[in-house]
Amino acid sequence: MIDIFFASVLLGAVSGISAGLFGIGGGLIIVPILVMLFTQHGFAAELVMIMSVATSLATIIATSISSVWAHHRLGAVVWDKVFRLMPGIVVGSVLGALLANQMPKEVLRLVFLVYLVYAAINMALAHKPKPGQVAASKRVDNVAAVFAGSLSAILGIGGGTLIVPFLVHFQLPMRHAVAVASACGLPIAITSTISYVLLGRTVSALPEGSFGYVYCPAFLGIVLASIFTAPIGAKWANKIPSKQLKRYFSILLFVMAVKMLWSYQGMVSSHFTRLLHL
Template sequence: MDSLMLIFLMCLALGAIVGFFAGLLGIGGGLLIVPALIYLLPWAGFESEQLTHVAIATSLATIILTSLSSARSHHKRGNIPWPLFKSILPGVVVGALCSAFISEQIPSDNLRQAFAIFVVLMALQMAFQFKPRQSEVMPSFAMMFSASIVIALLAGLMGIGGGVILVPFLSYCGLQMKQAVGLSSATGFLIAIAGTTGYVLAGLKVHDLPEATLGYIYLPALLGIVISSMLVAPIGVKAASTWPTKVLKRIFALLLMVVGVKLMFF
């Protein structure tokens, strides 16, 4: 079996795990996909200086379909405040597009360590559910624009949809949780589209990437993850109604903590 097919099959398995936990716990897949690809991609011939960039870019590309599906579901339920979405749209696009070109200036090892720290922080948030005190006044347009740039930039650099950052921020701004989650799903789609575009354009200048890449995106991994995650996510959603999700979320947070610490000393 050649390395390309092996990576595809392993990413099918990875996508199934990501899809199940996404449905069960309502989390984005990037926190799992990025570290998993960092370990898998060397088998496909990726050099160490390319690893983190390709893992992050591929993770962002998988979020396009998953976030679109989520956004459509929230839209049907009336959970997306579209006037607010329009106000943060410009900042999201700018931040996500810039993320790919900024990441190019960061050595792969440093980017991996930054991601590891981010994973540990998100694990702590998931385990202890820190909730910011709500503000009584919505921020100005300038404040929302600036915040959306920073959030989209961080999301693009970390290869995630941004919900773990955006939802607490919107909740702090006084938005109802269901609307914050719905708006996050819509902005996650935009972050994924803009960020993926940036990583494709940035990667086209790199001539020593292995075959089956589109810019920094590794297509066999993308295809494997998307196919299985879309199929398995509904199973996780059904399990969420009967499984002890609070306990599982803390166990999952512990797993993320271990992954983050391991990545720091990769």
């Protein structure tokens, strides 16, 4: 427990800097590293992925609050849009947590792996969403909100990489799109975390220090460090060439994806071998 706490402090420092530097949520880094940590410390294999996702979402609550406040002070948050998206986001987050709880661990890991590769490619190519020609209808907003909430809850992310392109495509300026996505990340994190805590209450194989599927020592370590390092990353963002750094960061995401793919292949192979011996 203590080893994971100190490792999580380091993880929180890295994820906080990356969030400030690259403008992405910490889930992309937090989830795969927690998967490695939890596996090394002997957590039950069927719980490693879902606990990593749940713990990542719990940490996003703390980081989202400071981020939303900063965007609000700058007058960038379009609150009417946030409140329009929020019901769908809350419903989607609950659905995503319920779905993740029913997924086989191999499938949940594969879903995250695909998204990790997608995010790495987008960052390597410095892809920017292009504005569309029309504003979104209420129905389109509701469908997009449910989808973003569901996928974010499954992946353990704040949803910015899903929500920002959607908002920009439907004529919201990038500055406001980022702020709205940041504000939407808070209900995603809160609703998903509550769902994962409730879903994990009756699971008997959870390690000591767990609150539902959220592993508290890792949560505390990440939050304590990321609160202090996120502003550092934001300052560096104005001094360091971002395009080059994003390409380097995309390489890191690819490395983590390969690591997860390697272990995923091992899980599938062992599962297949057991089936052959039945």
